Amino acid sequence: MTIPVPIDEIVRPWGRFRQYAHNREVTVSLMHVLPGQRLSLQVHTGRAELWIVLDAGAEVTVGERTWRPEANEELWIDVGARHRLAHDSSVDTPVRVLEVAFGDWQQSDIVRFDDDYARPEQGE
Numbered sequence: 001m002t003i004p005v006p007i008d009e010i011v012r013p014w015g016r017f018r019q020y021a022h023n024r025e026v027t028v029s030l031m032h033v034l035p036g037q038r039l040s041l042q043v044h045t046g047r048a049e050l051w052i053v054l055d056a057g058a059e060v061t062v063g064e065r066t067w068r069p070e071a072n073e074e075l076w077i078d079v080g081a082r083h084r085l086a087h088d089s090s091v092d093t094p095v096r097v098l099e100v101a102f103g104d105w106q107q108s109d110i111v112r113f114d115d116d117y118a119r120p121e122q123g124e
Contacts, residue, residue, distance in 0.1 A: 004048075004076065004078075005021075005048075005050070005102060006022075007019065007020055008022065020100050021100055024102065025102070025103065025104070026100055026102055027047075027101045027105035028098070028099070028100050028101075029098075029099045029101070030097075030098055030099075031085065031096065031097045031098075032094040032095070033058070033085060033086065033087040033094060033095045033096075033097070034087060034094055035057075035087050035091070035092055035093075035094070036087060036089045037086070037087055037116075038059075038084060038085065038086030038087065039084055039085045039086070040084065040110075040112040040114060040115035040116070040117075040119065041061065041083070041084045041112065041113045041114040041115075042082070042083065042084070042110050042111060042113065043080050043081060043082050043083070043110075043111050044077075044079060044080070044103075044109050044110060044111075045079065045080065045109045045111065046079070046103050046105075047079060047102060047103030047104060047105055048076070048078050048079045048101070048102045048103060049076075049077040049083075049099055049100065049101045049102070050075070050076055050077075050099070050100040050101075051077065051085070051097050051098070051099055052072070052073075052074050052097065052098040052099075052100070053069045053070070053071060053072065053073045053074075053095075053097050054071060054072070054096040054097060054098060055071055055091070055095045056071050056090065056091060056095075057087055057088055057089070057090045057091040057093075058085060058086070058087065058088070058095045058097060059085075059086040059087070059088040060075060060083070060084070060085055060086075061084040062075065062077055062081055062082070062083045063081055063082060063083075068088060079103065082113065084114075108122065110122065
């Protein structure tokens with residue numbers, strides 16, 4: 001999946017690092033999803049997201065595609081793309097995904113289409 005924001009690869013004598021958000025408006029979150037649990041199927045109206053999967057056991061839906069990404073896989077979620085993160089229960093520890101959200105991060109920009117916890121369609 002192509003990521004439409006610049007990601008710089010910086011090489012140093014000791015190794016390298018990837019710079020995901022150099023002087024940009026972003027919010028960084030580390031999500032922990034418990035075995036058998038999942039986030040709502042949702043879209044955002046004011047932000048795009050880069051997810052970096054840190055652990056095996058994630059199941060991701062973006063648009064019509066659902067797959068189990070490998071650890072360290074990076075995926076891009078465009079503004080307005082339906083998406084969901086789930087734990088496929090193949091491991092008994094939480095799955096961690098680092099989220100870098102580009103744009104104005106507000107709880108109110110979430111629109112839910114399906115939610116296991118009976119939360120409102122909009123926000124929180």
